[in-house]
Amino acid sequence: MTIRVGVLGARGKVGRAICAAVEAAPDLELVAEVDKDDSLETFTAAGTEVVIDFTHPDVVMGNLKFLVANGIHAVVGTTGFDAARLDEVRGWLAGKPEVGVLIAPNFAIGAVLSMRFAEQAARFFESVEVIELHHPNKADAPSGTAYRTAGLIAAARARAGAGRSPDATSTELDGARGADVDGVRVHSVRLAGLVAHQEVLFGTQGETLTIRHDSIDRTSFVPGVLLGVRSIAARPGLTVGLDPLLDL
Amino acid sequence: MTIRVGVLGARGKVGRAICAAVEAAPDLELVAEVDKDDSLETFTAAGTEVVIDFTHPDVVMGNLKFLVANGIHAVVGTTGFDAARLDEVRGWLAGKPEVGVLIAPNFAIGAVLSMRFAEQAARFFESVEVIELHHPNKADAPSGTAYRTAGLIAAARARAGAGRSPDATSTELDGARGADVDGVRVHSVRLAGLVAHQEVLFGTQGETLTIRHDSIDRTSFVPGVLLGVRSIAARPGLTVGLDPLLDL
């Protein structure tokens, strides 16, 4: 028994990669490809069970309202979900208790795991710093992932009563010690030849633990999306982030 | 309220490091130091609550029998515990249900966490390999930690129904692809200037996750031992390995 899958934004770069991955998976069947000029009713007509939405903040809410109303599960990588939007989705789902919606800011399993492990390790070490490394065309520093990682680490340390990392620096050239994100030092490297990488370094007496994630290809989100498609029917209601599906 | 701590093997290199760490900890009090020519009754006379034993397989069973019989908790880093020895300790503890004994092969928290994370990540990636790197005076290859890590990974993959890592190698110079430990490739580097290091590499489409542990000092076991001392009174019975104390 295969799962009948539809794709929204099917003709964009990301959408095409997703369609190809669905077609290659023996347990999934690609039954509907929809892009901006197509009707959402294509999904209902095709008997679609799960729709993958990597579209745009302007249209994703309309898409989701339709999918939930029609009893179709959704796996969503589109950005722009704030608390108000998530509440609106929860409202729709309240009237359709059998439908599942997964909304995740990051589907790269390696990135999600490395944030989770960083959070778990945070309280056992005296020191922690984050180095994120990206291609030089990136506009923001630190990266969104580094902000989230540092925030998770800081919260875990606060819960455990751990203090700040020790630091005897008394003479600093401006910027050498990086940015301060919730008390965690974050360093942003921008280098030609890189794509998206992050290292979390933990240290205590005589030992260090490093959790490194390297993403060298825009398709690294695909395995996480497929995991979502396979899991969502068994998780009615709203799921935010890939973590709950990993059963760690 | 401080914990009254005793140390067995107090005058060896490891024992001296432990004594120094206990003395430096504000919540612990070093009340008894015992080495091979001293009587175990030093501990009872001093009102010792927890004894740390880093001694020798030949004497550790006698030590433990005495400690359990006298209601003293034990934190044990001595090696040589097989199933039969663990059962014998459980037998003594059956008659003293309030006493806790922690026996761990590795007290380096970073090493324990990296094994745990490797086990958790194992089923999410197509590929996994282990590289362990040590000083050139080490007699065995792979290291005991690498054996255990590969075994945990292999078991986690088997439970999840994951297959072997893909490998198209058709022409191999003998040994290039490493050793096969339960289907996981393990590579052992021996290099002057190193102490004890391990990398677990996971990979799937477009991304890799690396968990690296570096131990550069023989004292890296100390924070784990102190964690054991502080936790053992609340964990009656036998605890094997540091993991249960980490509440991951």
Add this chain to the structure above:
Amino acid sequence: MTIRVGVLGARGKVGRAICAAVEAAPDLELVAEVDKDDSLETFTAAGTEVVIDFTHPDVVMGNLKFLVANGIHAVVGTTGFDAARLDEVRGWLAGKPEVGVLIAPNFAIGAVLSMRFAEQAARFFESVEVIELHHPNKADAPSGTAYRTAGLIAAARARAGAGRSPDATSTELDGARGADVDGVRVHSVRLAGLVAHQEVLFGTQGETLTIRHDSIDRTSFVPGVLLGVRSIAARPGLTVGLDPLLDL
């Protein structure tokens, strides 16, 4: 004044990447694109100064004979040059002393530099090992680059009278200590999510030096090819390998 450049094998994947790079370079002009059904006289007709050849061992000798005879410099990435072929090219060049031909097995500047640095560092350290890491579809282990790197290191150590790296291993699981290439241990990792990577590790008392090269894209040879194109007119005769152009 721009250099007038022609490309052989222009419609293959590599050729198209080269054509695009030549067109993007302000000091180079792409004047002729030739593939297997086109005449080599396209180059002479277009007044080509330098031809880039990434074709096939079966045709490259004919290409080179024509280019040298017509006074056109060549930058060659095609494989399959043994001593006999190199001598044949030298013979043609003897009659055309103003023409330059560059034949290189590897145009990735980072790879060439890392081999060179490894060779230079080899005699200063007690220990050296090589780890190469590639995608799991690779057929051979170790990689050709790892063989060459280990060979260069071994030769440099032999010239300096340095002995083998120390190694006290007495109990080894088959393959753990890697392959032996001229007395240098080489470990081959095969992992999904990787492309082509190599680490050379040197160690002596209390310190290690690591030279790591990561290639994550098939276009990493392009900067080296352009360097060859710009340098070859000033280097008449046969040049083998990119090293001489780097003026290290």
Add this chain to the structure above:
Amino acid sequence: MTIRVGVLGARGKVGRAICAAVEAAPDLELVAEVDKDDSLETFTAAGTEVVIDFTHPDVVMGNLKFLVANGIHAVVGTTGFDAARLDEVRGWLAGKPEVGVLIAPNFAIGAVLSMRFAEQAARFFESVEVIELHHPNKADAPSGTAYRTAGLIAAARARAGAGRSPDATSTELDGARGADVDGVRVHSVRLAGLVAHQEVLFGTQGETLTIRHDSIDRTSFVPGVLLGVRSIAARPGLTVGLDPLLDL
């Protein structure tokens, strides 16, 4: 034939490590150990050929004046040599043309090689950044070695006409992009469990080259000092830095 070696500052921590290394070397003979209350004439009385000086800026000039005047070669790791001091030493050596003095700020061969390789690689890559990582008790950020490394890289790039590394950062949290040393970004990590480490990262289209140096032990300067002792008799006059002895 052994070299007759003396040590200045012989009873300090560094001096004791040096004495032990000299004694362990079969081609060196330790003939004189001098500390602050001993007479320098101990060296002449013992027929010392080379003296190693790891003392203090306050006394090193007096030591060197005596050694040069008595025809004894010197290998000096004491800090505080500015241009004026170096000129003064050159003046003494002018009258003793057979005597050699080596003054080096860093005797760790791995550190010296990594700076040299970074300088050589600097002009071949679009991008370069430096990450230095040290124990958290370090007072200055960046480290002296990172300052020197960035300076050498910047100078090499300027000579080759290479521009600044590309960087599209438009939104930066203060400090994220590190410190600017002569146009090279430098990041300083401070972490318990580390000693002294540095990574130089180079990148261009599709590839990166990383040169990493790890020093985990205060004795990592010893092999460089012994190299100096063995080489200095053949290098009359003043030699500054270990580089010239490496014959790269």
